[in-house]
Amino acid sequence: MDLVLNAADYHLLTPYVYPSMWPENEPFRQLLSLFVITNLGALALYLLFGTLSYYFIFDHELKKHPQFLENQVQREIAYAVQSLPWISVPTVALFFAEVRGYSKLYDNIEDSPYGKELLYMLSFLFFTDMGIYWIHRFLHHKLLYKRFHKPHHLWKIATPFASHAFHPVDGFMQSLPYHIYPFLFPLHKVTYLGLYIFVNVWTISIHDGDYRLLFSEYFDLSSRNPNLHFT
Template sequence: MDHVLTFMDYHIFTPYVYSGSWPESNVARQILSLWIITTLGAELIYLGFGALNFYFVFDHDLMKHPLFIKNQVKNEIRLGSVSLFWMSFPTVGLFYLEIKGHSKLYDNIETQGLSGVILSIAGFLFFTDMCIYWIHRFMHHKSIYKYLHKQHHIFKIPTPFASHAFHPLDGFLQSLPYHIYPFIFPLHKMVYLSLFVFVNIWTISIHDGDYRIPGQLIHLINGAAHHVDHHLYFKYNYGQYLTLWDRLGGSYHYPSALLAKGPHDDIQKLKQ
């Protein structure tokens, strides 16, 4: 994040936003700048890629499903946008620790070598997938579900805009593994930024209503077909990228949409 902050300082904040008497090294200025970058960046990714997905990938016939609620898209966007706003505050605290050198992020690719970078990407995906599975499953515990995660499950037939429509605390806790990883394991700074964008786009994609998964990847990849069953049945498919942890945790459910028992099939039955 320090590269992004430096870029924004040089091109926008210093010449156009802040007073010349407020130095770039000032702690308050850095925190405020990080908050602006984090909030605007997250909202742009969410609304931008969400809109592209909604208009070019999402099957709008799903909006005819009986479980698709009135004003759902509007409510998804409102909840998602508000959640990202509040999530940005604790996230900025973690970003600030990173720019102050308290993480294991590094600049020079030679530090770990290309093989180290590739292994770190695999490690990041494995670590975050594992942590999110257990955090997500914990969110379904009856003692806390109604206070936090229930807001997300209002949307039984989600659109891409449901991807970030969480209670802010729920959303932050599920994003925490992404931020914890570089404090435990070495990770290249640009790879970290790229993965941050990737995980947000992935989260949008598993809510996009496109249930097609090529070949044998059905048994490996946790896609929209798997995740819609999570929204419909609550106790299955908690994973983020892979089906691994659902299989190990006994919560795997083969996608109903691929057995002609999914939301599209419900709509076809209504038309008959």
């Protein structure tokens, strides 16, 4: 994230937003800048790719389904826009740790041969996908589901705009593997930024259809673990 912060400082924040006597590496300034950049970036990705997916990929015939809610698209967008600032608070704290040099992200691609960089990319995808699976499963536990995860399942016939329509706790927990990875494993900064953007776009692209569980699947899963909730 320091690449984005440095670019923002160079092209906009210094000296057009902050006074010239406020150092770019001052912690409070960095936190404030990261909060604004994170929210604007997340909102831009969400609205841009959500709109593209909604108009060019989403099957609009699904809007005729009886479980497609009245004014659902507007409600999805409103829920997401309200949640994103709260999700960004702990997210910015982790970005701040990256900027201050506590992660294993590195600057020079020469420090890692291309074969090893490819391995790091694959490990990122494996680690984050596995992490999200278990976090998602954990959020279906009866003690957590109704309070934190059920709001996301309000959208039975999801559009791409449902992708970020989470309760803030749910949204942050499911993003946590992406933020933890660079503190555990090395990765080039540009690669990490590209992968982070990619997974956000991918998240939007998978929320574009009818994802109701079949009754047979529901009873099969619930019989294996009565603590899991789906409704």
